[in-house]
Amino acid sequence: MPAHHSDPIAAIATAPGRGAVGIVRVSGRGLGPLVRAVCGRALKARQATYLPFRDARGEPIDQGLALYFPAPHSYTGEDVLELQAHGGPVVLQLLLARCLEAGRAALPGLRLARPGEFSERAFLNGKIDLAQAEAIADLIDASTEAAARSAGRSLSGAFSQEIHALRDALIHLRMLVEATLDFPEEEIDFLRKSDARGQLSKLQQMLHAVMQRAQQGALLREGIKVVIAGQPNAGKSSLLNALAGAELAIVTPVAGTTRDKVQQTIQIEGVPLHIVDTAGLRVSEDAVEKIGIARAWEEIAAADAVLFLHDLTRVADPAYCRADAEIARTLALQRGARTPVVDVWNKSDAAPAGADAAAHGLRLSARTGEGLAALRRKLLNIAGWQSAAEGVYIARERHVQALRRAHAHLVEAAAHLDAQAHALDLLAEELRLTQNALGEITGEFTADDLLGVIFTKFCIGK
Template identity: 50%
Template sequence: MLTRKLPIIAVATAPGKAGVGVIRISGPNLLQITSALFQKTLTPRQANLLTLRDGDGEVIDQLIAIYFAAPASFTGDDVLELQCHGGPQLLELVMRRCLELGQDQGLVIAEPGEFSLRAYLNNKIDLAQAEAIADLIDAQSEAAVRGAARSLQGAFSNDINSLIEEITQLRILVESTLDFPEEEIEFLENAQARERLKTVMHQLHALREGAKQGKILRDGIQLVLAGAPNVGKSSLLNCLAGEEVAIVTPIAGTTRDRVKESITIGGVPMHIIDTAGLRDTNDLVEAKGIERSWEAIGAADLVIFLQDSSTIDSVDGPELELKAQILKSLPSKCPVLEVHNKSDLLSSSDLRSTKGRALFISAKTGDGIEALKQKILETVGWGGTQEGAIVARRRHLDCLDRASVHLDKSQQFAADGNVSLELFAEELRLAQDQLGQITGKLLPDDLLGKIFSQFCIGK
């Protein structure tokens, strides 16, 4: 997919019926395909109302065609956009006719993400921007849309590039000294290399923090509600979702399987998973459900360990045991929020005595739910501000983490003074390589193919 230079075609709009359906063609020699389709040469960037006919001269559709001449197009190659009527069968017919008439030019159906890949290979956008296009389409909240749009405009790439530039300057300084060993004396001091490195490390730290927020914005949080039966997990899900998503009854063991619902809290997508109450059971179906509860806990970003506050003092033993079990099953770094439900059943003096001890809520009355939402955002490390936020992916975070490790090492070598100048420079280079992978410089081809294949067809 990376090397083929053939023209490609795909439906760019979502499957299903719509007012308009867009088919996009991109590649070399599009004018030949265009004149075969419409028997005329199209002026670039002009909307043309045209009729497309089949081999027997029968009308397939009347459509609007816009031709973009290379390099002034999304992909950087010639692009033809056909705005047809939006019926799936109709679009299929238009596609078939285009493939028929484009056969001599080698027109083929595009792979997922191939249009964006070509834009990237033609230097219209860098890799982080290409990923931002996919993230913009997948965005699950308004804040994620805005973050992806900022990344697409280059906000994230610009920060990465200016950091790369700083490191390059520092490398030039160090590496030029390596060629003149007699001048190495006190080189690091004279060049203020350590101070400059510190500044770079600060900038990288800020970028990592921003990217962590960006990852939350893009992927959201897998929030698992876990606890003993009957403590009100399903009630809490319904309360957070604002609708009756899960069945609630006074019978312990009501929820048998995971129930998922996605909402946003403070602009952050939350994928809430209600689970079967955890207990020993001989019921085969319930046991299966509980197995799935443990699986959900094992894949969570945050677990709410829900307890019934009206029985809190009498069941300390089993609750503690359950909590220990949950803690053992968590993925590393996954936090647990201990929350006590049914606070409406506590007397006001009981409630006063619990003040400050833990989070008390009532899924029934909604009491404490706002505070719980704030606590959730705080616990997952959401900074609370969407201003200037970008979206980021695991891949970006991994590159930033590795860059940070290399900068830490370079700092250690800098502390050794002149004896380790070469190693100092080498670690700077490795950090720079990691940052370059985010925007796509120095990225192995197989990784590139993997990234773009996750895009949707027609993008």
Template identity: 60%
Template sequence: MLATDHDPIAAIATAAGRGGIGVVRVSFGGHRGEVVEAMIEAICGQPLTPRHAHYCGFRDARNAVLDRGIALYFTGPHSYTGEAVLELQAHGGPVIMQLLLQRCLDAGRAIGVRLAEPGEFTRRAFLNDKLDLAQAEAVADLIEASTEAAARSAGRSLDGAFSRLVHALVDDVINLRMLVEATLDFPEEEIDFLEAANARGKLAAIRASLERVLAEARQGALLREGMSVVLAGEPNVGKSSLLNALAGAELAIVTPIAGTTRDKVAQTIQIEGIPLHVIDTAGLRATDDEVERIGIARSWSEIERADVVLHLLDARTGMTAENVEIATRFPAGVPVLRVVNKIDLAGEHAEVVSNDAGEGVEVRLSARDGEGIDLLRAALLKIAGWQPGGEDVFLARERHLSALRAASGHLSIAHEHAEQRSESLDLFAEELRLAQDQLNSITGEFSSDDLLGVIFSRFCIGK
């Protein structure tokens, strides 16, 4: 632990601004007993019974009442941080909150109470084994959740759903490592370890379990981060109309004049609880108009960063030579979904069909009438990899995905060594160890102070 992890800290725990109730929180670090109780009595004017709510006046240095509210005192380790904690619930005006915070800092000056850093309360909960690292990150994710599905999934992560799966994987890897290490320690035993202990079967089961966890983590990351969807195509093919249809609101200007959209228009929508960041861009064409050329350049920049590109065509003209040229410029590795718009003008009906090149599907719809929009939503969910029944998903971060992928890579190499039998048993054991380290980094059993600093610095102050 860092020396500062023992300091008493204080902060306003509620969001900035006015509210009916505001909370100031103090965590007393390594201090306890009479010193803490004296500070509490100086602020509250009375001793507090642990884990009981007390209605009292919060007093300044001259014993004048600043405000009246509820005071709660928790003794360590039975608190959020695992330390002695005082919570003062007062009226939520910004001035009274600042006065109350300053009173806590002044009253605690003798024991070194200081202003908390972002995420420091949750960092202490992690360091004091109240939460593991994945659960601690779920606290921030729960606060920042932008959809109901994301909030529910963050709650499951906070409850330990993700951590339990990771711990189960770690236990399986440890058990296999024990068998391997035992064989390495007793090379005189003339047994075929890989056959007698079914090491290959155990490894295959671990790899299958890891793939299932990784698939669920991808779902969770999708709920947390969302997906960037860029609408691209020639001018006047209905990109702005499609944005409005997906969003259910008139966000972009729609006219029959080509080149109306000259800069991007962005909107976040939800499909099955997944945030989709939809970006309408300027029509792609050769032009001498300087403003339009800048807009087109920005369009290509957005396309380069997209998670999926919707290439819009006009049903009356189809895949023109200009559209072929546009398609050849789309970045490799980015999924492209062809959307044929204006079927109402072409006398067609909404459907999903294989495209002319046989490279996936295209959705035929009318953005103006809304016909086929549900087909497009379903196609986007499929590209995102969203599976039905995602209500049991836990929230995950890119850090978690990277660690799971790295662990999967080490287990793949271990499998290769296992196929070479006992000649590579030491290398087999080493890959298992590296896989375990990657899994442990998710929950924090193996994490550097630098990583912890980055993670908790992104929390809000007071949490």
């Protein structure tokens, strides 16, 4: 373990700003002298004690609760002191300064914690695995109730338990394969009698089920980016407002009112959808509007889905139809088959008789709300969301990628097993690589630079 991981650390553990309660947290080995220096006496383990917090001159800073958690029964696995005071920024800064000042004599080496360092120590000391550590940040950052509940399941170990079950079954199969390599004359019969093929098939089925839930969890965490595109006055801003349920974008009859993107995150069945309203796509000589149109195409290029909005009231206008066809060609060239483009026909409430015959896609009215439910279902379908989300745990893209690598290695392993005696050493290697991929999720096989990326995204004090 690097030397800086053994330094005692301190930080304010509550969010910046004013509040009823604020917490200063200290973690390290041998906190007893610091506890006595800051609290004026020793504390009973895991028992809240109400007392005054005083500065070095004995002047009161505040009064509050002090809790002492001796190692290893603490969040970090080290001794932990938590001071709960009134949540004023100045009070907490004074309390933190008092801890650091007392640490010079009572706890040499005490320093301010880096972002995420308390959780990093919990991971390094075996209190939580890496997936659980990430779930802490995801629980804090959850933007929907479904995401929060899923993060809570990951934090409790639901995701990790499934990974461990996969790992244990994989280790058993690896033991069989490794044993056959030591006795080559018996290897085919030995693997057949042990039903190695059946075990591998069961592993693949288990992994497939975990991948499905992880993909749903990643969707809850990340959501998808949906860009609304189309000609001016097709109702793009009205559609954004209707989906968001609020007047976010300015709506006027004047073409080109929207000159820059307007973005809002909404949720449908707990899935975050990042909706982006863009400038109307047309040929323009207005310098400002041209910049907005260029930005619209940039947003389209980065979208997970595009809603191509058409105006039902203008389907009989040849110039309008030609412009729509040109946008469609540009979308096809730019996006290809990578990103779905959904044709949405707006203003159904004002469309002339016979206009429906030209509409090949979803019909709706952003003004009345007709068709919005169908559009929401379509967006969930594009995202790959499954309504039966009970039991889903939060996951990250790196987890999904690790599971995909594990799946690819198991496919290769099955091919080598089918080749039997000619490829058992390759089979053993593919199984080892599968275990490594699974280990990346829980942190059993994780590079230090990845740990740095993960924990530096946490808030200070967590």
